[in-house]
Amino acid sequence: MKYNELSVVKNKNRTRAGRGISAGKGKTAGRGTKGQNSRTGGGVRIGFEGGQNPLNQRMPKLRGFTSHRPTIYEVKLSELPTSSKNVDNKILAEANLIPTEFVKVKIINTGNVSKALNIKLQAASASAISAIEKAGGTFIKVDIPKRTKKDNTKN
Numbered sequence: 001m002k003y004n005e006l007s008v009v010k011n012k013n014r015t016r017a018g019r020g021i022s023a024g025k026g027k028t029a030g031r032g033t034k035g036q037n038s039r040t041g042g043g044v045r046i047g048f049e050g051g052q053n054p055l056n057q058r059m060p061k062l063r064g065f066t067s068h069r070p071t072i073y074e075v076k077l078s079e080l081p082t083s084s085k086n087v088d089n090k091i092l093a094e095a096n097l098i099p100t101e102f103v104k105v106k107i108i109n110t111g112n113v114s115k116a117l118n119i120k121l122q123a124a125s126a127s128a129i130s131a132i133e134k135a136g137g138t139f140i141k142v143d144i145p146k147r148t149k150k151d152n153t154k155n
Contacts, residue, residue, distance in 0.1 A: 070144075072104045073097075077128055078111025080119075088120045089145055102151070104144050113137065 017029035031038040089101040107124035116136035
């Protein structure tokens with residue numbers, strides 16, 4: 001029989017520690033001799049650094065709170081760009097009224113609308129909707145635009 005003709009043993013029996021000297025892992029059972037780590041239940045807890053102030057205590061606490069809700073950006077009727085008939089997130093972002101086009105926007109009624117605008121945004125106050133329709137425009141509620149892989153690169 002040659003070495004390369006030996007079959008691979010798939011399920012080898014586990015060696016039981018501490019079952020006599022002839023068993024292979026007897027006497028100290030692979031724990032070395034004496035000391036805290038050789039005892040049952042011995043050893044130090046995770047993160048213990050021998051009495052030195054541990055890393056998780058040395059680091060400053062994370063103060064404050066970050067809201068999980070998306071920020072709703074308010075845009076006044078008087079601020080809406082009148083250069084185009086249609087108004088959506090992209091046009092508001094280009095006019096620097098919102099940081100990016102991928103945020104939630106609400107139109108609030110302050111000022112007046114002189115031109116009929118077709119507005120496609122996420123929210124608007126009831127008085128803003130009536131003011132838009134009074135001027136001959138429309139308001140359509142749409143979802144926040146989704147980012148594509150191309151949009152994920154920061155400018």
